[in-house]
Amino acid sequence: MGAKAKKALIKKQKKTSYSGKKESYDFLPLEGGPGKEIREEEVYVKNTDTVVYIGRIPHGFYEDQMEAFFKQFGAIKRLKIARNKKTGNSKHYGFIEFESPEVAKIVADCMHNYLLFEHMLQVHLVPSDRVHPKLWFGANRHFQPAKTREIERKKHNKERTIEQHRHLVEGILKRDQKRRKRLADAGIDYECPDFVGGIPCAPKKIKFDED
Numbered sequence: 001m002g003a004k005a006k007k008a009l010i011k012k013q014k015k016t017s018y019s020g021k022k023e024s025y026d027f028l029p030l031e032g033g034p035g036k037e038i039r040e041e042e043v044y045v046k047n048t049d050t051v052v053y054i055g056r057i058p059h060g061f062y063e064d065q066m067e068a069f070f071k072q073f074g075a076i077k078r079l080k081i082a083r084n085k086k087t088g089n090s091k092h093y094g095f096i097e098f099e100s101p102e103v104a105k106i107v108a109d110c111m112h113n114y115l116l117f118e119h120m121l122q123v124h125l126v127p128s129d130r131v132h133p134k135l136w137f138g139a140n141r142h143f144q145p146a147k148t149r150e151i152e153r154k155k156h157n158k159e160r161t162i163e164q165h166r167h168l169v170e171g172i173l174k175r176d177q178k179r180r181k182r183l184a185d186a187g188i189d190y191e192c193p194d195f196v197g198g199i200p201c202a203p204k205k206i207k208f209d210e211d
Helices: 003-016 063-070 101-111 148-157 162-185
Strands: 051-055 076-083 090-098 122-126
Touching: 051 101, 063 076, 063 090, 090 101, 101 122
Parallel strands: none
Antiparallel strands: 051 090, 051 122, 076 090
C-alpha cells in the first residue's frame, strides 16, 4: 500500500470515528474500516386477540346479516349487537368473536373504514385483557321486538283502586281546564264537551282494598 493510500485510509478513519464515548462493536472489519454493530433480531409477538369491535353499524345490518357477511372470513364463535333495553333498537355498535386470532386480525385490517350502506365501519381488535366478563351476556340470540301494543293494552286495562281512579280523573280534569283557558285567551269561542268520566268505572275494573 502506497503512502497516498495510507493517508487516505487514515483520513477516512478519522471521519468515521466518533469523538468522546467509545462504542463497542460486535466485530471489526478486516482493513481497518468502521466497526459495525449486529442488530438483535426482532421478537415476533403472536396475536391472541379474537374479539373485534365494530362501530357505526348501519340500520338494517343486524345479527343475521352481520353473521352472514363476516363468516366469509372465518368461523364465528359469538356475535352481539348492543341494543336499547326498552325499545330494542340497535345502538349501532357490536362485537364479534372469531375462533382464530389470525382471522380477527385480517378482519380488523380489511374492514376498518369499509363503506357499508353509506356508513364507514370502525373495526378494531379488542385486547384480551380488556374484554369484560359480561360482554357476551345475551349473545347469539335472535332479537325479538318488544310487544309494545300488548304492554300498553295491559297497562291501560289493569285493575285500579278507587284512589288510583280518582287521581286519574283529577289529572284529566286539570288538563281540560288548561285547554279551555288557552282557547279563551286566544279569543276562540268554543264550547268544549263536558268530561263524563268522573263516575268511577265498573266494579269489575276496580280493585278494592282488603280490610
